[in-house]
Amino acid sequence: MDKSILSQPYQKPAKNILADVCAMAASMDNVIDLSVGDPNFKTPQPIIDYAYKKTSEGMTHYTSAEGLPELKAALCDYYKQYDLHFDPDQVLVTVGAQHGLFIALEAILDPGDEVIIPQPSYSPYINQVKIAGGKPVTVDNKAADNFAIDADAIAQKITPKTKAIIVNTPNNPTGHLMSESEMKALADLAIKNDLLIFSDEIYADYIMPGKHFTPLAKYAPDNVVTNGGMSKCFAMTGWRIGYIIGPDWLINAANEVNDAVTYVAPTMSQEAAIYGLQHHDELSQPIVAAFQKRLTYLQDSLSKIDWIKTVPVDGSIYIFVDIRQSGLNSVDFADQLLKKAGILVVPGLAFGPAGEGFIRIAATQPMDQLQEAVKKISTLKW
Numbered sequence: 161m162d163k164s165i166l167s168q169p170y171q172k173p174a175k176n177i178l179a180d181v182c183a184m185a186a187s188m189d190n191v192i193d194l195s196v197g198d199p200n201f202k203t204p205q206p207i208i209d210y211a212y213k214k215t216s217e218g219m220t221h222y223t224s225a226e227g228l229p230e231l232k233a234a235l236c237d238y239y240k241q242y243d244l245h246f247d248p249d250q251v252l253v254t255v256g257a258q259h260g261l262f263i264a265l266e267a268i269l270d271p272g273d274e275v276i277i278p279q280p281s282y283s284p285y286i287n288q289v290k291i292a293g294g295k296p297v298t299v300d301n302k303a304a305d306n307f308a309i310d311a312d313a314i315a316q317k318i319t320p321k322t323k324a325i326i327v328n329t330p331n332n333p334t335g336h337l338m339s340e341s342e343m344k345a346l347a348d349l350a351i352k353n354d355l356l357i358f359s360d361e362i363y364a365d366y367i368m369p370g371k372h373f374t375p376l377a378k379y380a381p382d383n384v385v386t387n388g389g390m391s392k393c394f395a396m397t398g399w400r401i402g403y404i405i406g407p408d409w410l411i412n413a414a415n416e417v418n419d420a421v422t423y424v425a426p427t428m429s430q431e432a433a434i435y436g437l438q439h440h441d442e443l444s445q446p447i448v449a450a451f452q453k454r455l456t457y458l459q460d461s462l463s464k465i466d467w468i469k470t471v472p473v474d475g476s477i478y479i480f481v482d483i484r485q486s487g488l489n490s491v492d493f494a495d496q497l498l499k500k501a502g503i504l505v506v507p508g509l510a511f512g513p514a515g516e517g518f519i520r521i522a523a524t525q526p527m528d529q530l531q532e533a534v535k536k537i538s539t540l541k542w
């Protein structure tokens with residue numbers, strides 16, 4: 161049997177912009193890897209201890225399909241700080257945020273339905289829409305506006321087939337946090353056109369000093385599906401635990417999809433999430449503070465280099481860096497940065513054509529590594 165049995169999109173390996181650079185990095189010593197979106201902290205020990213205790217006590221079975229009632233209650237409690245009062249029936253616990261978004265898309269999309277994705281955007285969104293049978297329609301955010309969400313540009317892409325918009329705030333890769341006026345304009349557009357907005361808020365806790373995060377659901381509670389998880393706030397990427405919160409009819413349909421996919425999120429990870437949420441501030445704060453310090457350092461020091469401009473970081477764990485003055489495109493720049501300085505970053509093109517001319521630096525290495533990286537970058541000449 162040969163691979164022609166594979167479905168059409170998988171007959172040829174997907175084009176991976178990062179493949180060559182990553183292969184080279186793997187063959188090199190002492191690479192400073194600033195490409196990975198995985199906080200370099202171990203999950204706080206009390207979370208691990210609690211999950212271990214619960215597992216030892218017998219929490220080794222399936223839970224109810226929507227997730228443990230205590231976890232759904234803890235999530236509802238978490239959102240009260242924003243004066244959002246969700247009903248537990250609006251919550252579905254998922255195997256990471258990404259899985260939550262996918263099953264919700266699968267629950268709404270018929271073949272040919274369109275989903276608008278402002279870019280630069282987290283790369284998997286495009287494929288998620290396609291796999292769920294939909295058509296991704298991209299909108300280019302403008303570098304000159306620090307990649308703000310432009311409701312007018314989105315409005316121009318709405319057709320009778322449009323069902324949803326996917327946004328991500330604070331944003332990976334740009335670090336942009338949607339302002340109140342951006343949120344209001346987008347919410348009004350969704351309400352007027354009867355569209356859903358999937359709001360990926362996985363970096364909600366990573367807000368820079370002086371900035372304030374508001375969940376988009378505040379502005380269009382009936383239209384927004386809030387998508388989040390524990391991966392980033394508690395450095396729990398490997399536990400695979402997240403959620404979607406939205407209209408109960410959508411949550412029920414997504415749950416039906418999930419019944420055929422994974423059925424339920426891992427029980428021990430759900431226990432870990434309960435403990436994390438119940439001790440949210442004390443456990444997430446040291447991790448968030450470390451990233452604030454690193455990003456402030458990167459913003460300040462990189463902006464002093466004459467051929468570099470940075471997009472102001474409002475939140476997230478990334479800084480998006482304008483390298484257009486080097487005269488190279490983002491893929492060639494990443495290649496040269498690795499060869500000349502031993503630093504691995506993600507070319508902006510990986511986040512869509514709107515990211516061309518930029519690179520994403522993840523602040524997921526300790527300060528001394530970041531200082532070393534900036535020192536090396538500052539010596540480069542183009």
Ligand code: PMP
Nearest residue numbers: 197256257258282332389391402
């Ligand atoms: N959304 C964004 C914007 C992300 O950056 C990531 C992880 N890199 C995810 C979703 C995936 O989160 P999870 O681990 O909860 O699936």
